[in-house]
Amino acid sequence: MRPHGLGSLTGTRGTQTRSFAVLAMLLAVLTAVSSVFGLGAQRSGASSHREAPIISQDPAADNTDVYAFVSPDAPATVTLIANYYPFQDPAGGPNFYRFGDDVLYDIHIDADADAVADLTYRFEFSTDVQNPDTFLYNTGPIDSLDDEDWNVRQFYSITEIRGDDEDQLEVEGVVPPVNIGPASTPDYDDLATDAIVDAGDGLLAFAGQRDDPFFVDLGGIFDLLTIRQPPGNAGGGVDDLACTNVQTIAIQVPIEDLTADGSAPSDPEDASAVIGVWATASRFSTTIIDTDGSRSGSGDPVQVSRLGMPLVNEVVVPLGAKDLWNGSVPEDDAQFLEGVTDPELPGLLNALYGIDVPEGDRDDLVQVFLTGVPGLNQPPDVVPSEMIRLNVAIPPADAPDPLGVLAGDTAGFPNGRRLADDVVDIELRVVAGVLAGDEFAGAPNNQLGDGVDANDVEFLDEFPYVAPPRSGFDAQAPGCDGLQDAATPPPSTPDTDETEAPTGDPTDEPTTAPTE
Numbered sequence: 001m002r003p004h005g006l007g008s009l010t011g012t013r014g015t016q017t018r019s020f021a022v023l024a025m026l027l028a029v030l031t032a033v034s035s036v037f038g039l040g041a042q043r044s045g046a047s048s049h050r051e052a053p054i055i056s057q058d059p060a061a062d063n064t065d066v067y068a069f070v071s072p073d074a075p076a077t078v079t080l081i082a083n084y085y086p087f088q089d090p091a092g093g094p095n096f097y098r099f100g101d102d103v104l105y106d107i108h109i110d111a112d113a114d115a116v117a118d119l120t121y122r123f124e125f126s127t128d129v130q131n132p133d134t135f136l137y138n139t140g141p142i143d144s145l146d147d148e149d150w151n152v153r154q155f156y157s158i159t160e161i162r163g164d165d166e167d168q169l170e171v172e173g174v175v176p177p178v179n180i181g182p183a184s185t186p187d188y189d190d191l192a193t194d195a196i197v198d199a200g201d202g203l204l205a206f207a208g209q210r211d212d213p214f215f216v217d218l219g220g221i222f223d224l225l226t227i228r229q230p231p232g233n234a235g236g237g238v239d240d241l242a243c244t245n246v247q248t249i250a251i252q253v254p255i256e257d258l259t260a261d262g263s264a265p266s267d268p269e270d271a272s273a274v275i276g277v278w279a280t281a282s283r284f285s286t287t288i289i290d291t292d293g294s295r296s297g298s299g300d301p302v303q304v305s306r307l308g309m310p311l312v313n314e315v316v317v318p319l320g321a322k323d324l325w326n327g328s329v330p331e332d333d334a335q336f337l338e339g340v341t342d343p344e345l346p347g348l349l350n351a352l353y354g355i356d357v358p359e360g361d362r363d364d365l366v367q368v369f370l371t372g373v374p375g376l377n378q379p380p381d382v383v384p385s386e387m388i389r390l391n392v393a394i395p396p397a398d399a400p401d402p403l404g405v406l407a408g409d410t411a412g413f414p415n416g417r418r419l420a421d422d423v424v425d426i427e428l429r430v431v432a433g434v435l436a437g438d439e440f441a442g443a444p445n446n447q448l449g450d451g452v453d454a455n456d457v458e459f460l461d462e463f464p465y466v467a468p469p470r471s472g473f474d475a476q477a478p479g480c481d482g483l484q485d486a487a488t489p490p491p492s493t494p495d496t497d498e499t500e501a502p503t504g505d506p507t508d509e510p511t512t513a514p515t516e
Contacts, residue, residue, distance in 0.1 A: 059084075059085050061084065061100060061282075063083070064083045064085075064086045065081075065307065067388075068390045068417055071252055071396070073463075076254060076264060077202055077253060078258055078390065079251070080109075080121070080251050081464070082105065082279035083246040083247065083249075088244055088246060088247075090245055090471055090472045091473075096178040099156070099247055100125065102283060102284065102287065103281050104122055104124060107249070107277070108277065108279065109275050111260040111272070112379075113383060116330070119161070119257075120160075121159075121251055124156060125175070127152065130148070131151050138184050139151060141185070142177050145195060156173040156174075157169075158171045158173070158199075170199060173197050176194070176208045176209075178469065179245075179470065182471070183473075189468055196463065202253070202254040206248070206250045206463065207248065209245050210246060211244075211457055211470060213459065213467065215452045215454060217240060219240050230444075232451050233425070233447045235451055235453060235485055236484065236485075237449075237451025238452070238483050238484070243456065243475060245469040248466050259273075259275065260272045267393055268391050268393040268394050273391050274372060274379040276390075277308065277388045277390060278386075278387040280305060281303070283301065284302070285302050286298045309387065309414075310423045312325075312369065312386055330385035330387055333370065334384055341360075341363060341365075355444065356440060357433050358433040358436045372389040376391065376410060377389040389416070390416035391415055394415060397410075400418065403422060403425065404418075404422075406426055406429060419466065420459060425448065425449035425450065428448040428449060429445060429446055432446075455467070
């Protein structure tokens with residue numbers, strides 16, 4: 001069987017959407033971590049859904065995606081979102097999905113670039129069954145958050161942790177019911193809106209089931225990394241997360257509560273303007289299972305899931321190290337630096353595909369994934385570590401571009417991550433070298449993608465921004481096949497004018513490149 005060639009990537013329609021796309025990212029970025037661990041490259045899939053062996057058996061603690069962005073409708077605040085429990089079938093009753101009562105869900109902020117959390121928001125949940133003598137989740141329509149017909153309810157608290165100081169916020173959160181269907185949750189959007197907690201001083205919180213906002217052609221990835229319509233920038237992919245739900249925790253926080261000096265900087269070059277964000281899930285070291293099936297935890301919390309930048313553990317970390325990664329902390333990430341700067345897999349890309357991809361000295365990848373990009377989101381004296389880095393002094397874009405910084409939109413990925421950012425296409429192009437110099441900035445490097453360019457439903461324009469969950473009654477509604485129509489190719493990533501990686505001007509306007 002011959003390897004896929006460049007011809008199938010740039011000219012014919014057929015077998016390579018994710019193939020090259022994620023192989024470039026999977027191989028070159030995967031190179032970053034796999035070589036560090038000294039383990040062979042493994043093929044894997046997208047964002048962080050079931051990304052490691054152990055966590056794949058623990059979905060309630062499985063962190064799927066993290067988002068961090070200056071709130072578009074409240075630009076004095078930052079919105080932080082962490083999603084858990086992937087691949088939820090909307091019709092998954094009678095025991096519908098919920099947060100784990102024995103899981104600590106944390107969103108961490110590093111305000112001074114030392115790879116250690118300065119602030120953590122911890123969400124803890126408890127479940128209350130009103131009537132254990134019925135199998136029903138609800139015994140009638142749920143019209144309010146205190147409706148007697150709602151049988152299985154969840155509540156949550158939020159603890160703010162700053163160093164050794166813990167302060168439980170005045171938050172008595174109610175998780176809205178899952179979206180069962182028109183007979184059970186006839187006014188679902190109202191229920192979800194009522195579940196938003198206003199804790200005062202600009203802080204909002206929400207926890208509940210939502211539509212999975214990540215969009216990606218998983219089927220192409222796992223079928224030997226196939227791109228369905230090469231080079232992947234003109235649709236034709238299949239969003240395999242369409243019509244699936246996740247558990248979302250979201251918090252909107254005033255900027256001055258997140259920065260090292262308590263300010264809300266307006267100058268992007270301000271030393272306190274960049275924060276780092278990642279999320280984790282932890283379980284107690286000892287779990288006791290009673291004869292009635294109830295569980296309780298004791299001992300110290302043990303981290304079982306970790307996520308910052310998208311796709312790192314899913315398609316970067318090799319199989320033998322994935323569980324180790326989930327238990328690691330950013331301050332220990334210096335071990336990844338050598339593997340990123342001098343990776344071996346770009347050479348394999350050249351050999352397999354005949355495409356000119358940087359083979360070594362990948363400072364561009366170091367900056368995107370471990371330190372932040374100079375002049376964009378790299379803080380002073382940064383300790384290399386994997387997390388989302390957000391420059392809070394860059395205001396929301398008037399016309400956001402899903403290709404983010406690569407399309408001149410500096411408010412987008414990899415400066416933070418917005419819900420609509422097409423991180424798969426962005427990372428593929430970055431791995432292919434579009435930030436590494438002029439010789440790598442043209443086609444097909446700046447056209448790579450998976451053919452899935454947007455979520456299956458629109459996001460909200462206000463907190464919590466993530467779209468409402470699909471209802472179980474409508475789980476097979478039109479569009480749930482995830483197929484995205486082929487379209488006229490959008491503009492490619494603009495060629496960079498710089499010769500040193502990765503300092504290309506992110507504000508250049510996109511230019512159209514040929515697809516043949």
